[in-house]
Amino acid sequence: MSSVLTIRGGVPLTGRVSVRGAKNLVPKAMVAALLGNEPSVLRNVPEIKDVEVVTSLLQLHGVTVVKDPLSGDLTLDPKAAKTAPSTAIDAHAGDSRIPILLCGPLIHAIGEAFIPDLGGCKIGDRPIDYHLNVLRQFGAVVEKRPGGIHISAPKGLHGAKINLPYPSVGATEQVLLSATRAEGITELSGAATEPEIIDLIAVLQKMGAIISVQTDRTIRIEGVRDLGGYNHRALSDRNESASWASAALVTRGDIFVEGASQRDMMTFLNTYRKVGGGMDIGEDGIRFYHRGGKLNPLVLETDVHPGFMTDWQQPLVVALTQADGVSIVHETVYENRFGFTDALIRMGASIQVHRECLGSVPCRFGQRNFLHSAVISGPTQLKGADIDVPDLRGGFSHLIAALAASGTSRVTGIDIINRGYERFTEKLSGLGADFDITSTK
Known part of the structure; x- marks a missing residue:
């Protein structure tokens, strides 16, 4: 219909x-909950399709997502994170490009990730090459398979020195979500610094991440072994x-x-x-x-x-x-x-x-x-x-x-x-x- x-x-x-909460922040903050070893609470959540898509994707991967019927706040518990069938991921993702951002957190949580061929608004090429190149620099193995891409990291993710040719918001988010629990230090130059990026950094810092933003579009992340949960009101x-x-x-x-x-x-x-x-x-x-x-x-x-x-x-x-x-x-x-x-x-x-x-x-x-x-x-x-x-x-x-x-x-x-x-x-x-x-x- x-x-x-x-x-x-x-x-x-x-x-x-x-x-209410920003479309360009809320789904990413939901994904960030995968990085924690405790439940997270996200407030000021809008009732939009992208939130429904990410809720479904997280639930497929074993994350418990509970919505408060009065406030609309989300409680996200990643303790039972697991691998999801590629066909189910494809069916639930629809035309959303969010699945690419689950890669780093899923590798940290369960050792692998699968992303279907991605859709999104038809306003430009918006290639995912930035994302895949970033993940490779962290040590991930990227394999093309029928219907999408399988990503793994047999030796875990490790810090990297990354330079973006253009301050891509999506690629910056990919670095943040991948680097916070990677071994060692990551330095990202040419980063995007939109308010939604800064709010995502605030979410990760509440979880225990160590992230600093320099005045020259450089973001420095010191990887930590474990992260907790967060309680955050989205901008x-x-x-x-x-x-x-x-x-x-x-x-x-x-x-x-x-x-x-x-x-x-x-x-x-x-x-x-x-x-x-x-x-x-x-x-x-x-x-x-x-x-x-x-x-x-x-x-x-x-x-x-x-x-x-x-x-x-x-x-x-x-x-x-x-x-x-x-x-x-x-x-x-x-x-x-x-x-x-x-x-x-x-x-x-x-x-x-x-x-x-x-x-x-x-x-x-x-x-x-x-x-x-x-x-x-x-x-x-x-x-x-x-x-x-x-x-x-x-x-x-x-x-x-x-x-x-x-x-x-x-x-x-x-x-x-x-x-x-x-x-x-x-x-x-x-x-x-x-x-x-x-x-x-």
Whole structure:
């Protein structure tokens, strides 16, 4: 069964939404529980598809996962960790890329790991070569088998000196999860330093890991023999917060995002203010609203932290279709992230995508025939259309475009959005959106 969202646009979104733990942290913190010899407790856990997938994968490997019915907190007990059948792993993983991060913890816990051929959002190659190379440097043996990859370490994992050619979040997580119990010292240069990475380090430190972060993107991990459990409240999802902020701007609405954190969103907040969005920053969240009048065009480049996040780009591009003038957006993180603009153009947006680097400096996608720069002219009146969701952030961006458009839109493939947006249809209903959901075979 799949769902179709029929949206009647033109209604400003107003009200309050609550944002819980970050999609880019919670599943990784759940995986980290495998490293301990005691139960761990993870709080502020969102009800999203990725959490369900990791819960299933951990349970397959013998981890007991108990959810508190009132708070939603998870207790994860890895004491009975075991090998799982490869077919079961494949069936439960679906299109998630999380299984690759179980490798290091599983090798420490049971001596081996199997990862199925991986899926994920179609926004770029996102190769797992970084992960496999990292594991090999730790001493792992990587074997291609039917349906996936088997990884073992007959002599155990040992510390390594690792240099990432690009500050990949996933590869940095792989190093952290593999190195904490590896024998010796690991030095990782070129590491990602996103807030979710720092929060994962906080989780591991609570378990007994010894990890230091240097100012030059170098992370040093001193391996320890054993780790305990943790009790941790996940940081809020800054990507979901930014998406609702853009939704307020696009629909000329007013949304208070409970749980939005100024500390983790400073670059976004600066950009939001430059566009002309209004905000009131409080202790428990941030109010985002359209001030009235014209929005301002921007020249913007995405980058790794502390730059402007690539996940913030797509919802903001929808807002820029309503800005008065020409905006330029240069995507430097994922090479194919402008595929979602095809639907916006069909809805009436004026967007041109280019192969050239339309930014202050050439990026790694220049001269490689990737359409990774966009020129957006506005304001344009968006009109309802039939849309099929391409990926997580692009899908939410299509939703807010449909909510702002005149007329009716039919949006299919919305199940993808459940991967990272907790109960998003309930939240839309609470904000006054006019829509219906129907199921089709």
